[in-house]
Amino acid sequence: MKKILAIVLALVMVLGLAACNNNGDNTNKKHKIGIATVHTGENWEIVKTYLDTVVAPTYGWEFVVSETLSDANGLIAFMEQCYAAGCDGFINMVTSSDAIIQGATKAQEWGMWFVTENSAYVEDVAGLSYNLGHCGAGPEAVGSAYKKAFEEYLSDGQPHSVILFEGAAVGGDKGQGAASHFYSAVGVLEAFQEVYGLTYEAPIADLVNNQNPGEVKTNNPDVHIYLYPGRNPADAVTALSPVLQSGTYDIFAAVFSFAAFTNAIDEVEKASGKDIKIVGTAQIEKQTKTGFETKDSTGDTVLNSAILNDLSIAVGTKCIMLRHAFEGRADAMKENGKGVFLGVRSWAVNGADIYAKMEKLNTTPELYILSADQLEKFAKEGTTWKDLDNFLEEVSDINKLLSLKGLN
Amino acid sequence: MKNKKKANPIKKILESRLFSQLMPVGLLLILVGVFAIATNGRLVTGTSLKIIVNQALVVAIVSTGGAFIFASGNVSLSLGATTVLTATLSVMIYNATGSLVLMMVSAVLIGVVLMATSALLSTALGVRVMYVTIVMMTMFSALQQAILGGSTVAIPTALSQSLEKGGFMYIAFGVFFLICVVLFHFTDIGRSLRFIGTNNLCAEQTGISKKKYLLIAFIIAGVGCGIGALVAVVRGGSVGTNTLTSLNMDCMLALVLGGMSIFGGSKSYVYSGVIGALTVIVLNQGLTMLQVDSTIIQAIRGVAFLALVTLSQVRPKGLPAPEG
Numbered sequence: 214m215k216k217i218l219a220i221v222l223a224l225v226m227v228l229g230l231a232a233c234n235n236n237g238d239n240t241n242k243k244h245k246i247g248i249a250t251v252h253t254g255e256n257w258e259i260v261k262t263y264l265d266t267v268v269a270p271t272y273g274w275e276f277v278v279s280e281t282l283s284d285a286n287g288l289i290a291f292m293e294q295c296y297a298a299g300c301d302g303f304i305n306m307v308t309s310s311d312a313i314i315q316g317a318t319k320a321q322e323w324g325m326w327f328v329t330e331n332s333a334y335v336e337d338v339a340g341l342s343y344n345l346g347h348c349g350a351g352p353e354a355v356g357s358a359y360k361k362a363f364e365e366y367l368s369d370g371q372p373h374s375v376i377l378f379e380g381a382a383v384g385g386d387k388g389q390g391a392a393s394h395f396y397s398a399v400g401v402l403e404a405f406q407e408v409y410g411l412t413y414e415a416p417i418a419d420l421v422n423n424q425n426p427g428e429v430k431t432n433n434p435d436v437h438i439y440l441y442p443g444r445n446p447a448d449a450v451t452a453l454s455p456v457l458q459s460g461t462y463d464i465f466a467a468v469f470s471f472a473a474f475t476n477a478i479d480e481v482e483k484a485s486g487k488d489i490k491i492v493g494t495a496q497i498e499k500q501t502k503t504g505f506e507t508k509d510s511t512g513d514t515v516l517n518s519a520i521l522n523d524l525s526i527a528v529g530t531k532c533i534m535l536r537h538a539f540e541g542r543a544d545a546m547k548e549n550g551k552g553v554f555l556g557v558r559s560w561a562v563n564g565a566d567i568y569a570k571m572e573k574l575n576t577t578p579e580l581y582i583l584s585a586d587q588l589e590k591f592a593k594e595g596t597t598w599k600d601l602d603n604f605l606e607e608v609s610d611i612n613k614l615l616s617l618k619g620l621n
Numbered sequence: 622m623k624n625k626k627k628a629n630p631i632k633k634i635l636e637s638r639l640f641s642q643l644m645p646v647g648l649l650l651i652l653v654g655v656f657a658i659a660t661n662g663r664l665v666t667g668t669s670l671k672i673i674v675n676q677a678l679v680v681a682i683v684s685t686g687g688a689f690i691f692a693s694g695n696v697s698l699s700l701g702a703t704t705v706l707t708a709t710l711s712v713m714i715y716n717a718t719g720s721l722v723l724m725m726v727s728a729v730l731i732g733v734v735l736m737a738t739s740a741l742l743s744t745a746l747g748v749r750v751m752y753v754t755i756v757m758m759t760m761f762s763a764l765q766q767a768i769l770g771g772s773t774v775a776i777p778t779a780l781s782q783s784l785e786k787g788g789f790m791y792i793a794f795g796v797f798f799l800i801c802v803v804l805f806h807f808t809d810i811g812r813s814l815r816f817i818g819t820n821n822l823c824a825e826q827t828g829i830s831k832k833k834y835l836l837i838a839f840i841i842a843g844v845g846c847g848i849g850a851l852v853a854v855v856r857g858g859s860v861g862t863n864t865l866t867s868l869n870m871d872c873m874l875a876l877v878l879g880g881m882s883i884f885g886g887s888k889s890y891v892y893s894g895v896i897g898a899l900t901v902i903v904l905n906q907g908l909t910m911l912q913v914d915s916t917i918i919q920a921i922r923g924v925a926f927l928a929l930v931t932l933s934q935v936r937p938k939g940l941p942a943p944e945g
Contacts, residue, residue, distance in 0.1 A: 280915045283863035285773075289856060290676050291909075297669040298910040311775045311859030318778055337778075389772040424770035442770075 244272070244539055246302040246532075247295030249279045249288050249316075256496040256524055259575050263525045267578050268532050271585045272592075274302075285312035292319055302326040302535040304528065308349075308391060310335045317344040326538040328531045332556070333385070333392035339551040345538055346546065346598075348530045349393070350522050351556020352385070354609065355494070356396030356403075358561040359466070362492055362518045363404035365563065366464060372409070372435035376456060377401055378449050378467040378474065379442045383424045395421055397468040397494065397520070402429070402438065409436050426452065437461050446473035457481045457489070467493040472500050475515050483510045494559075495519040502572050505565040514565065521560040525575055526608075529583030530555055530601055536592040545597045553598045558609030567611065570620050580618055582608055641888050645880035645896045652900060656907030664907055673906055677898035678790050679704075679853045679865070684872035684879075684894025685801050686845020689838035691876055692811070693831075694818035694885035695750035697839075700846060701869030702761035703735045708850035708860045709765050712774045721780070725851060732847030733840050735761065740839035744832040758869070766862050773861035781858040790852045797848050798895065804841065805891035814838055818885025874926060875901060 248264075250257065264276050277298055279291045288307040295303060301324075305316050308331045317338035320327035328345040329335075332352040338344050367373055377398060385395025398421045405411055413420060414430045420440065429438040439456055443449050446467075454477050456462070465478055471493025478489050488511040495501040495516070504516030534546045534555075547553060562568050574580050583591075591601055608614040615621040634640050656664040663669060683700050690697045710731050715724035735757075743753040784790075805811035813834045816824040821831055853865060877883060878900050879893030904925065908918045 275912060277909060277912055278915055280919060283866070284857065284861055285859050286679075286853060286857035286864055293672040293676060294906050294909040297663065297666075297672050297906060298912070299663065309773055309859070309861060311773050311857075311861075314778050315781075315858045318782065383770060384772050 243275050244302060244535075245275045245277060245295075245298065245300040246304060246535065247277045247279070247292065247298075247300040248304045249282050249291050249307055251282055251306045251308070252524065253281050255498045255500065259496075259498065260524050260528050263528065263575070263581055264532075267581055267583075267585055268529065268588065271588045272532065272536055274532075282307050285309065285315045288312045288316050289319060292316060292325075296323050296325060300325060302328075302539065304328055304330065304531050304535070306330040308332075310337070310389065314338050317341050320344065326535050326543070328534050328552075330527055330531065331392070332396075334554040341552075342543070342550075344552045345531075345534045345543060346552025346554055348527055348534065348555040349557065350527070351558050351605075352392040352396040354556055354558040355393045355520060355522075356400035358520045358559040359397045359400030359492075360404045362520065362561045362563065363401050363464075363466075364408060366490065366492075366518075367404060367408040372433070373464055374435075374437035374439075374462045375401065375405070375464040375466055376439045376441065376453060376462045378446070378453070378465075378470075379421065379440055380468040380470075381442075381444050382421050382468065383442045384422060386418060386422070391468075393494075394468040398440070401466055405431070405436065405438060409433055411436065446470040450474055450477050453477070454481075458484070460485050460487065462489065463487065464490045464492065467491075469494050471495060471516065472504065475504070475509075479509050479515070486511070488513045490517040491515060492518040493520070495521055497521060497523055497571055497574050501568065505568045517563070519562045519568065521562050521571065522557065523574065523582060526582040526605075527557045529581065529588060530557065530605070533583070533588060533591045533601060534598070536588075537596075540592070540594070542594065548598070555598060555602055555605060557605055560609070560611050560614075562611070570615050571611070573620050574618065580620075582614070582618070638888065641880050641882070642890065645878060645893065645900070648878075649896055649900045649903065652903045652907065656903065656910070660907065660910045663910055664903070669906065669910075673899065673902050675790065675856065676902045676906075677895070678794055679849050679856070680868065680871045680875050680898040680901070681895040682794055682797060682852060683842075683845050683849035683868065684875045684898060685798055685891060686842040686849075687872050688801070688876060688881060688889065688891045688894055689805065689810075689814055689841045690750070690835075691881055691883075692805070692814040692818050692885045692889035693835060693838055694821065695835070695838075696873070697736075697739070697750060697754045697842065698869055699736075699739055699754040699758040699761060700842065700872050701865060701867070702758040702765075703732060703843070704846040704849045704853065704868055705860065705865050706735065706761040706765045707732045707847055708854050708864065709768060709774060711847075711850060712776055712854055712860055713768075715776055716774065724776075728851045729844055729847035732845070732850065733843035736839040736843030736846060737836060740836045744835060750835070762862075769860075769862055773859045773864075775859035776854060778858055781855050784855045790855055793848050793852060797845065798892075801841065801845075801891050805889075810834065810837055810841075811891070815885070815887050815889050818889060819887050871898075871901065878926065 277295050277300055282288055282291060303320055303325050313329050313335045314337050317327050321341045321343045326343055326345060329347045330349045331347045332349045334347055379398045380394040381390035382394040382398045384390040385392045399417050402417045411431045411433055420429055424442055426441040429440060431438055441449055441453055450473055457477060458481055465474060467474055471491055482489055501519055505514055507515045509515050537543060537545050683704055687697060687700050707728055711724045711728035714727045739753050739757045743750045813829045816829060817831055817834060825831055875897030876893045879897030880890055881893035882888040904922060
């Protein structure tokens with residue numbers, strides 16, 4: 214037994230050493246990009262397809278994609294694996310400022326280009342030479358989209374009340390939670406304040422930064438606002454079911470994962486015979502289509518308004534930023550030597566008709582917003598982050614976007 | 622006339638002490654060898670090996686402490702929650718006082734107090750360790766959630782970097798591991814815990830106090846949680862409610878992969894956690910280097926672990942079954 218084991222182990226060592234001596238052919242070295250993701254599900258699969266079918270062939274890159282990560286420890290561990298695997302660029306989607314600071318610092322140490330998907334700008338590491346900055350859902354734009362959607366609902370002269378699932382809004386303005394969630398909640402509260410002339414007991418930012426769920430005092434007996442901060446939709450469904458059953462609220466808003474709440478809301482609608490409108494942040498995916506096309510027990514659509522984000526355009530933008538850096542033009546993606554923030558604007562979609570056109574996006578390589586042509590165009594010498602920002606602004610208009618893609 | 626049954630040689634090998642000692646090390650070396658070949662040697666470069674060691678440290682430290690509990694035939698499910706709560710509180714202490722020494726001392730003390738509480742509750746209430754630690758795990762997680770809400774706490778990046786570059790993680794691990802090796806293999810503590818794990822009734826009848834040694838095991842595990850918390854803070858720089866959520870399972874997995882019997886007892890080795898943690902990281906790193914899809918990596922890991930656990934957990938015939 215001992216002899217056999219000794220022979221096996223010796224063989225392994227010899228083979229291992231022989232392998233160490235094999236340097237391989239590095240003449241055609243491809244750029245390798247590590248991607249630390251926090252996403253799962255259909256939306257993330259669309260992005261993976263985009264990376265494989267559009268970005269990889271256009272730029273000649275390879276991707277190393279993580280399991281779903283959630284914190285700085287996981288990010289650093291995966292970054293280390295990517296560095297050992299030869300990655301020279303990294304897209305980080307772990308959004309806490311601590312994770313971004315740790316990640317950008319590590320990337321700097323290794324000489325690895327680093328770009329983050331985040332809605333908030335982390336100043337602490339913005340000046341690091343290998344940090345290209347951030348690109349994510351533009352938080353103010355998401356907030357404006359929410360405000361706009363709610364102003365539309367509240368403009369009928371009737372008193373309305375809302376339950377708002379705020380997600381990671383708490384601390385979103387301070388780099389702790391999610392900035393897009395924070396500004397979404399701010400947008401909703403501002404819309405209520407302006408339409409009904411409400412006087413809140415505290416500044417809106419303080420109300421959103423309160424980590425305890427509860428009703429906001431509006432000083433209007435007919436208008437009720439219930440805020441529920443939390444990252445776990447399943448817990449939120451359990452906690453909010455009795456609140457929904459009170460019959461006080463006729464609008465439900467979720468800054469993410471609206472679909473987790475639809476069954477609970479439908480049960481309340483069945484019991485009370487009262488329609489509850491659902492407004493939610495959503496992606497261009499089947500779940501959103503189903504929400505717009507399915508009728509609830511009151512005959513209204515399950516999803517009434519969607520604040521649409523597209524992850525593939527955000528990922529494509531980050532790839533363009535990395536491409537410039539690989540070509541020695543990192544400065545084109547910086548402002549005064551610091552990484553920039555490029556905000557992907559959200560679209561407020563109020564109804565199935567418009568969504569029916571939007572859903573065609575991302576279905577073929579040409580129908581990604583940043584298709585191969587655009588990836589090449591924006592990676593050319595002479596283009597800067599301002600050109601990218603202008604493009605993101607241009608496509609924030611749904612009609613312009615649909616025209617650009619020939620879907621109008 | 623006697624119908625003597627011939628022992629199955631394969632079963633005999635599987636049950637042998639030598640096999641249980643060498644199999645995990647052999648497996649680790651085989652994995653390293655295979656991935657070294659497959660990655661054209663990139664897995665065994667200095668940088669890559671350093672990364673593997675760094676990644677294994679937290680699990681290695683916490684599971685080394687946990688080995689004392691597992692050796693006694695008990696399972697603790699609160700190692701991860703204890704470590705994370707300890708990390709949270711020690712970072713808060715640092716932020717309140719600015720004292721690195723206080724942060725380190727408090728981390729160890731908090732770890733010990735939290736783990737010792739589990740042991741005392743188990744012995745005082747006469748409830749099995751596993752059930753008590755399930756409750757403690759839930760309580761500690763809830764406590765951390767209540768303290769942090771959705772936010773995170775962090776030490777200054779410069780501090781975490783200087784501790785990392787100063788070799789704090791290796792020194793902490795090295796000192797703790799050496800002390801554990803001595804305690805486990807060369808003192809009454811290790812022998813008694815293994816005896817309790819083999820047969821707690823016999824152990825008690827020979828004058829070994831199960832309560833006393835269980836408390837000692839939990840205190841040592843608590844020290845491991847405290848040091849593990851410090852290393853996690855140095856590596857990640859921050860702690861939140863999403864930090865190290867799978868640590869407990871990772872530690873259990875590391876112990877089993879490293880050759881620790883799930884029944885505890887005489888086939889318990891204090892180095893199991895280290896070997897197991899390295900095995901998991903080598904598997905992850907090797908597959909990542911080969912650009913295997915992350916979902917496939919998870920599947921491969923699951924299948925490999927299941928096979929190895931089944932292979933390594935053959936309970937010798939004649940060994941009395943543990944109570945309950």
